Amino acid sequence: MSSVDRRLMLVHAHPDDESSGTGGTMAKYAAEGAAVTLVTCTLGEMGQVVVPELEHLRHDRDDALAPVRLQELTAAMDALGVTDFVRLGGDGTYADSGMATDERGLATASNELRPNAFWSADLLQAANDLVPLIRDRRPQVLITYDEFGHYGHPDHVQAHRVATYAAALAATASYRRDLGEPWQVDRVLWVAISEGQMREMIAGAQQEYRDRVAAAEAAGEPVPEESFFTRFDLDSGEVPPMSCPDADIAVQIDGYPYRKQRFAALRAHRTQIAADEFFFAYEDAPAGPMWNECYRLAGGTPLPPGATDLFAGLD
Structure with missing residues (x-):
C-alpha cells in the first residue's frame, strides 16, 4: 500500500484534543501523503479560557467561544498539514457537554447540560452523522478513544461510542443505503498512554x-x-x-520528527492551552520513548509485534 493509498480518520471530542493526543501522528501521515480526516464532535463551547483578555468568551459570560475555537482548530490543522477536518453533523450540531470532577480528580458528567449537549445525543442519530463520512472517506484505520474516554470526559466517552457504532453500521451493506456505499474499516485503534x-x-x-x-x-x-x-x-x-500496561500497546508512532508541527498546533489552541502547560515541559527533550504516541488495537487486522506504522500488516 503506497502512502497515497493510505487513509486515516480520527474522531475527537473537542478542538485541541487532536493536537494534544495525536498531533504527531497526524503530521506524520499528512507529510507522507496519506489522506488524513479529522472529525471533531463539538466546538468546545464549555472550554476554559486561559487568556485573560478573552475570558469574556466563556460559556458563563458572553458564551461566544465556539467561533474562536473553530479559528484555533483551523490554525492547528494548518500547522499539522491536515486539510480535511469537519465537525460531526456540521458546525454546532452537537455542543460541548462540559464536565465535573470526581473524588479521584478525574472527569465525569456534569449535572447541567445544554439542550444539544453531545453527551445527551441520541447514539443512533450521531452515528448516522458519522456513517456517511466513513463511507465517503473510506479509511483503512480509524482512531478514537477507549471506553473511558481516556480520562472520563463525557464527550470523549460519547465519541468512543459514536465511532464504534458508526464503524459497524458503515460496514453493513443493507444499512441505510442512502448514506453511501458500505465501507469496512480495516483497523480501529484507541489512543493510549503506556x-x-x-x-x-x-x-x-x-x-x-x-x-x-x-x-x-x-x-x-x-x-x-x-x-x-x-x-x-x-x-x-x-x-x-x-x-495501560505496556504490553497492551499495539503500535507506537515516533512524534519526535514532527515535534515542531505538534507544538505549533498546541499553541494555536491558545484559549485552552497555557504557555506553561505541562505539554511544553518536554518541548526540548531529546528523542526517546516519551515522544511516542501510543495506540491499542480495538478491532480489525492485528499489527505485527513492535509496530511503528498504523498501516503495518494492511498491505
Missing part, C-alpha cells in the same frame, strides 16, 4: 510539585494543591490512571 510513559510523567510532576512546595514554604506562601498525579504512589504496583 504505563511506562505515565510513570515517567508522574515522577516529573511529583518532583516539580516538591520544588513548588519548597519554594512556597521558603516564601511563606500557601502550599499549592495536589493533583492525582502528585498523590499517586509510584511504589504501589498499581497501573497509574489514564494509562
Whole structure:
C-alpha cells in the first residue's frame, strides 16, 4: 500500500484534543501523503479560557467561544498539514457537554447540560452523522478513544461510542443505503498512554510539585494543591490512571520528527492551552520513548509485534 493509498480518520471530542493526543501522528501521515480526516464532535463551547483578555468568551459570560475555537482548530490543522477536518453533523450540531470532577480528580458528567449537549445525543442519530463520512472517506484505520474516554470526559466517552457504532453500521451493506456505499474499516485503534510513559510523567510532576512546595514554604506562601498525579504512589504496583500496561500497546508512532508541527498546533489552541502547560515541559527533550504516541488495537487486522506504522500488516 503506497502512502497515497493510505487513509486515516480520527474522531475527537473537542478542538485541541487532536493536537494534544495525536498531533504527531497526524503530521506524520499528512507529510507522507496519506489522506488524513479529522472529525471533531463539538466546538468546545464549555472550554476554559486561559487568556485573560478573552475570558469574556466563556460559556458563563458572553458564551461566544465556539467561533474562536473553530479559528484555533483551523490554525492547528494548518500547522499539522491536515486539510480535511469537519465537525460531526456540521458546525454546532452537537455542543460541548462540559464536565465535573470526581473524588479521584478525574472527569465525569456534569449535572447541567445544554439542550444539544453531545453527551445527551441520541447514539443512533450521531452515528448516522458519522456513517456517511466513513463511507465517503473510506479509511483503512480509524482512531478514537477507549471506553473511558481516556480520562472520563463525557464527550470523549460519547465519541468512543459514536465511532464504534458508526464503524459497524458503515460496514453493513443493507444499512441505510442512502448514506453511501458500505465501507469496512480495516483497523480501529484507541489512543493510549503506556504505563511506562505515565510513570515517567508522574515522577516529573511529583518532583516539580516538591520544588513548588519548597519554594512556597521558603516564601511563606500557601502550599499549592495536589493533583492525582502528585498523590499517586509510584511504589504501589498499581497501573497509574489514564494509562495501560505496556504490553497492551499495539503500535507506537515516533512524534519526535514532527515535534515542531505538534507544538505549533498546541499553541494555536491558545484559549485552552497555557504557555506553561505541562505539554511544553518536554518541548526540548531529546528523542526517546516519551515522544511516542501510543495506540491499542480495538478491532480489525492485528499489527505485527513492535509496530511503528498504523498501516503495518494492511498491505
